[in-house]
Amino acid sequence: QQQVKQSPQSLIVQKGGISIINCAYENTAFDYFPWYQQFPGKGPALLIAIRPDVSEKKEGRFTISFNKSAKQFSLHIMDSQPGDSATYFCAAKGMDSSYKLIFGSGTRLLVRP
Amino acid sequence: EAQVTQNPRYLITVTGKKLTVTCSQNMNHEYMSWYRQDPGLGLRQIYYSMNVEVTDKGDVPEGYKVSRKEKRNFPLILESPSPNQTSLYFCASSLLGLAGEAETQYFGPGTRLLVL
Numbered sequence: 107q108q109q110v111k112q113s114p115q116s117l118i119v120q121k122g123g124i125s126i127i128n129c130a131y132e133n134t135a136f137d138y139f140p141w142y143q144q145f146p147g148k149g150p151a152l153l154i155a156i157r158p159d160v161s162e163k164k165e166g167r168f169t170i171s172f173n174k175s176a177k178q179f180s181l182h183i184m185d186s187q188p189g190d191s192a193t194y195f196c197a198a199k200g201m202d203s204s205y206k207l208i209f210g211s212g213t214r215l216l217v218r219p
Numbered sequence: 220e221a222q223v224t225q226n227p228r229y230l231i232t233v234t235g236k237k238l239t240v241t242c243s244q245n246m247n248h249e250y251m252s253w254y255r256q257d258p259g260l261g262l263r264q265i266y267y268s269m270n271v272e273v274t275d276k277g278d279v280p281e282g283y284k285v286s287r288k289e290k291r292n293f294p295l296i297l298e299s300p301s302p303n304q305t306s307l308y309f310c311a312s313s314l315l316g317l318a319g320e321a322e323t324q325y326f327g328p329g330t331r332l333l334v335l
Contacts (some may be wrong), residue, residue, distance in 0.1 A: 149326030
């Protein structure tokens, strides 16, 4: 019953490269799309989020690109660093459910020095 | 320090032996939730609570119970654990916005449970 599909499952990038993680959703009634970052042994933490009224949001080296017509959104990490190595989860919140986040399956990112 | 705490962090138990995982937050958040994290499945919501004495089922509530007697605490109870409940569990909390939305969720460090 997964409504948010995330890819790839794992990703290896060289230091300084661009990491790209993609998510696709089915429910057009989602109105909030956050990305969470999880380091080993820690709980997820909010990294960046976007609403469907904008196509892009940038915070430092992290950018969300949002394509409403394709029902897709992606996380771009520019100049990837070894410290970015973590698991990343996309999520979506429905307009009809003000409190429920639907999470993707996660992407394990490894940035090689 | 604002945080969500969980105890224990690691737990090994046997089938059928009741257990409780505690969760506490010091941010005066109304909303609290329990998730389980399994490889390839991401985070799935077990139960959530909008406020004291208000709880509701998430996507995978079978085999779990919760209670919210105080605003800061939201324990997860497994009355008769089974091996398929072996997982990594996270508690989260959030403020509720003016429209009742709970968007930025703060997660605890996780509890790794093994049921033999």
